[in-house]
Amino acid sequence: MAATMRELREQAREELGWEKRDPDRYDIDGIVRDAWITGNGSDEVWKKAVEKHYKRFMVGDWVRITVETEDGFTEHHYGPIEAFRKRNGNHYRRHVAKPYAAFLHPEYTRSHVVPLAELVEEVTDFEIVTEWSVVHEGGPQHNYGVYSCIGRHGFAPPPATVMVIHKVSGRRKRFCDACNVPELRVRLADEALMYQRTSKSMVRELREDPSLITGPTAEPSRLWDKTPADEYREWADAFPWLVPGPAAELYAKWKENQSAVAA
Numbered sequence: 001m002a003a004t005m006r007e008l009r010e011q012a013r014e015e016l017g018w019e020k021r022d023p024d025r026y027d028i029d030g031i032v033r034d035a036w037i038t039g040n041g042s043d044e045v046w047k048k049a050v051e052k053h054y055k056r057f058m059v060g061d062w063v064r065i066t067v068e069t070e071d072g073f074t075e076h077h078y079g080p081i082e083a084f085r086k087r088n089g090n091h092y093r094r095h096v097a098k099p100y101a102a103f104l105h106p107e108y109t110r111s112h113v114v115p116l117a118e119l120v121e122e123v124t125d126f127e128i129v130t131e132w133s134v135v136h137e138g139g140p141q142h143n144y145g146v147y148s149c150i151g152r153h154g155f156a157p158p159p160a161t162v163m164v165i166h167k168v169s170g171r172r173k174r175f176c177d178a179c180n181v182p183e184l185r186v187r188l189a190d191e192a193l194m195y196q197r198t199s200k201s202m203v204r205e206l207r208e209d210p211s212l213i214t215g216p217t218a219e220p221s222r223l224w225d226k227t228p229a230d231e232y233r234e235w236a237d238a239f240p241w242l243v244p245g246p247a248a249e250l251y252a253k254w255k256e257n258q259s260a261v262a263a
């Protein structure tokens with residue numbers, strides 16, 4: 001007797017489980033159809049069906065969108081997918097296997113409807129280091145060289161187990177496994193965004209005239225009297241990822257010259 005659709009679905013979910021895949025991230029009916037009903041059930045056909053019916057994004061997934069602001073800045077914003085939308089922005093009336101766009105409402109910008117093709121999984125913006133010796137390198141003396149998790153804990157947080165690095169800014173935080181979640185990781189990126197927003201005038205000035213960054217330094221006898229160029233350079237040292245390209249190049253050359261003069 002031929003297997004019923006229900007049995008085939010169950011079988012597909014089981015096989016995905018054996019392959020250590022999460023069945024919920026797959027269109028099970030699509031796999032059953034392509035692999036076993038219209039397909040011959042070979043390993044190759046199964047693999048193709050599994051690949052084809054993987055859902056890269058689901059409601060609740062944290063993603064990053066890229067927003068061009070009206071005043072000429074590119075911002076990264078993060079949030080969970082709240083719903084899927086059609087190409088025209090309307091809601092789907094029923095469940096769809098291949099949604100077109102996602103609706104999300106990030107904390108620091110207005111709501112957006114963004115095609116799935118333009119979404120980035122939140123986690124790809126972070127490097128997650130798990131090696132204990134690296135996570136705790138230079139750890140605090142008073143805690144036996146062990147950093148504590150700075151996630152959601154009150155008194156006596158557990159030791160950190162991972163170091164999360166925001167790739168764009170290089171900013172990092174240490175978490176325990178339970179706190180290594182999207183909501184807490186994206187705070188690093190949100191903080192970088194806040195620095196970007198407060199640095200707008202610096203960025204604009206250096207975009208307009210990159211040579212501002214190579215201006216004169218303060219007189220050696222009056223080092224506390226910072227020149228405007230000193231201030232640009234101090235800012236560039238603190239936020240290297242925000243320095244516009246041409247200014248960054250000039251600054252790198254300027255530093256080389258300084259060390260050549262000093263040597």
Ligand SMILES: [Zn+2]
Nearest residue numbers: 149151176179
């Ligand atoms: Zn924690």
